[in-house]
Amino acid sequence: MAEPSVFERIVAGEIPSTKVFENERVLGIRDIAPKAPVHLLLFPKTGEYANVAELAAGDPALLADIVAIAQQLADEHCGGQYRLVFNTGADAGQTVFHVHAHVLGGGLTEASL
Numbered sequence: 137m138a139e140p141s142v143f144e145r146i147v148a149g150e151i152p153s154t155k156v157f158e159n160e161r162v163l164g165i166r167d168i169a170p171k172a173p174v175h176l177l178l179f180p181k182t183g184e185y186a187n188v189a190e191l192a193a194g195d196p197a198l199l200a201d202i203v204a205i206a207q208q209l210a211d212e213h214c215g216g217q218y219r220l221v222f223n224t225g226a227d228a229g230q231t232v233f234h235v236h237a238h239v240l241g242g243g244l245t246e247a248s249l
């Protein structure tokens with residue numbers, strides 16, 4: 137068995153987080169090291185998908201839910217305008233191999249992720 141990801145440990149309550157969204161299948165939290173005035177993370181509670189391509193192939197409805205929730209959170213936190221980023225692969229900056237969306241907004245610069 138692989139070690140649980142940091143996001144699985146957050147879902148289990150083993151690591152504290154600031155939650156901004158939760159339903160049966162998805163958790164939304166504030167990023168611990170924000171790269172923009174609004175920097176939220178959205179991920180499935182299950183750790184079975186390492187990246188967005190795996191999620192799209194394995195459970196496209198869950199990916200669509202995450203996109204819809206991202207819009208809802210952006211409406212609440214940054215006027216509905218945002219950047220949605222799924223880093224995919226270590227060379228692209230992915231450090232947690234449990235699929236997650238970065239929702240960035242509130243005044244972005246070119247350097248934001």
Ligand code: 5GP
Nearest residue numbers: 142153165166167168169223229230231232
């Ligand atoms: P990645 O680099 O894999 O695309 O994104 C992982 C993100 O998770 C990073 O932006 C990083 O700051 C965030 N992160 C890593 N560990 C924790 C944590 O324990 N709590 C929170 N809230 N965010 C974390």
